Amino acid sequence: MFRVFFLWLMVFSGVILTSAQSNPETLQLLDKAYKSLYENPDNAFQILQNIDENKESELIKQRVKIILSRAYNFKGEYAKSIEQSIDKNLNENRNDNNSLYADYALAQQYQSLRLYKQSIRISQNLADKASKIKSQNYPENLMAYIYQLNASNLMVQKKLKEAEENLKQSNALLKDSDEDFLISIENQIYQTFIYITQNQIDKAENIVNEIEAKLNKSPQYIFLRAFNLDNLGRIYFLKKDYARSAEHLNKALELIQNSSYDPLKNRIYDDLSKNYLALKNDELYQKYYSIYKEQADKLDQNKKEALRNLIKLNEQYETKRLENSHNNFVSNILIISVACLIGILAVIFISISEKRKAKSIQKQIDFYSKQQNFIKKIDENKTVVESKVGKIDPDISKKTPLISKEKEADILSRLEEFEKSEKFLNRDMSLAVLAGQLETNTKYLSEVINKYKEKNYNNYINELRINYIAYLLKTDSAYLNYKVSYLAEKAGFSSHSAFTTVFKSVTGISPNTYIQQLTQNKQ
Known part of the structure; x- marks a missing residue:
């Protein structure tokens, strides 16, 4: 359940990046705006209005845009975040001095939109350039951010040891500034997710408690405090101490209730609904699940x-x-x-x-x-599929191939990696989005799926989702108590009825019947 939350945190990382050649007053404003991201993102907009970009260098303009972009991400306004951070990235005439900042911002935007392949390619390239960055008088905390970004992308690839090494490299570059303190807290949060992925729950809890002790000395950073409390709630949920989990989640929600951290609030609403479902408090479950679903x-x-x-x-x-x-x-x-x-x-x-x-x-x-x-x-809201499903033309070998054997093998290999992940649970996972993540086009991808999976894209992705939910129901008895509407949401379906229809077409029985059979078998 913690699989993608470290990615979500990366969206909210801010960066100021100081320079000895910048106006001291401007740097103070940038520092103040950056810290306000963790206190109230709306304040960042007001602070940055005091900077006259026409009188500042190109690097200062880049930094202003990065902070604005992060502020919009905190609020869940991803489209505005894109507008702020990407326009400079698409300028082919940009010089080496500001391309580094632009590439960093672009990698973050790709990650926030779950285009991990593109983000990983950029972040690894930036990490490889770390030694050159230092020689060009770039601030060390920029390098710390790059290692942090690369660590989060390595976690997506399940390369946890390499991710930990990047976090160590990031921490090694930190000093005693307020910004570096916030980077260190974020790095600890990433380490928490690594321990949870490795099922080392006690180690994860120790780090969460350590973070809480540090943040108690800086109570103004309500975003990180709420995020950390939410993580603590999730740890207690894994320990099946649902009452204590709900207690920490409610504290987290109270901290940011009057702030515009909409994505974090929605994460907490989701966690609260799961706890109250486990506690069999149907009234509170319905309340928080409805809010979560709407948001x-x-x-x-x-x-x-x-x-x-x-x-x-x-x-x-x-x-x-x-x-x-x-x-x-x-x-x-x-x-x-x-x-x-x-x-x-x-x-x-x-x-x-x-x-x-x-x-x-x-x-x-x-x-x-x-x-x-x-x-x-x-x-398009739906992918147009061929009317003929699951059939291969027996004369396919006689036709002129639309794709080379090498490319075909590459796409098939990437598809197999995709099947091992849980990305197919994403409700927005369309043929076009998957093609983008696999770095191919929809025509090639559709051809490979039809030829080797013997079905069209819709049937292929739906079968992966149903098999996954069926596996969870069989291996985790907690899911037997969940409502079918929750299972549909978990599987990435847009409605209860669509989930039921597809479930029956794949398994031959309805979800309720399947759950009843499993319950009887366990009894």
Whole structure:
């Protein structure tokens, strides 16, 4: 149940990153705005209004945007966060000095939208550049943030030892500033998630208590205090001490009730509903589950809008890049024409060279045109599937293959890794989103699923979800007490009826019948 919560925390990490060449008053405002993220994100907007960006360097502008982006993420306004942090990232003329900040922000945005492959690629590249960053007089806490980001991505890949090593490298760069104190607390929270993943509950509880003792000396950081109390509540839930778990969760909710930390509140609502369900308090379960469901729908809608904006911005960048490439090609053709005056041999040589460039550019254009299908499908609520399901054309070997054997094998390997994860439980997991995570396009992915899984995408993803829920019901008796509506939500279905229909089509019986059979067997 803790599988993706460390990723969620990463969305809210802020970064100021000091510079000796910056105005001291500006740095004080940046420091104050950063700390306000953990006190009340709305205050950050007011503080940053006092900075005249027109008089500041490009790096200061980058830092302002990063703090604004994090403030919107705290509030659950992911689309506005994208608008703040990504525009500079898509400027191909950016220099090396500010590209580091921009790449860091872009990796965080990819992670917040669950595009982990893209985030991992950037964060690992940044971590590899850590030694160069230091030589370029970048602040050490920037490097600490990069190691922290890379650690969270390694946790997604279940490379827990490497993640711990990155957290140690991050901690080693911290000093005694307020910002470094907050980074250290976040690193401890990541370590808590690692211990929970390893089922070392006692170690996780010790760290949570240590964090609480530190934060009691800085009570203004209500976000981290509430987050830590929520983690403590989750630990007691795993210990099946539901009453004590609910006590800590209510304390966490009380801390931030009047603040705009909507994603954190929703996380707590979800945890409270599960506790009251376990305590068989149906009234409070219904109350908190209803609030959680309503808020989750709003946050999911905002994430979808943010994803559309991100794809649109990348599309604009790709279009501009291809236009520049084409213009360069035209310029080269003109150069060839002038070179023809030199001699026939020179003309032939240059023409051959330019034809090769033309083919290369055409390949880029063809590739980009194929990506338009991916972009359009993000806006669709449902994936259009073929009417013929689970059948392979017996003459498929006679047809011209749409995908190379190497690419086909690569996609199939990535699909197998996907099946080992729990990402298919994501309600937003469409064919287009999965294609983006597997770094391919919808056409190739659909072809591989139809050919090797012998079913279309919808049947494939639904069968994974049903098998997962059936496994939980069989191995964890607690799930036998949950309502079918909760199981549907857990499995990533949009409604109780859709879940029931698919469950019966996969298993041959309804969810209630299946639960009754398991209950009787256990008795």
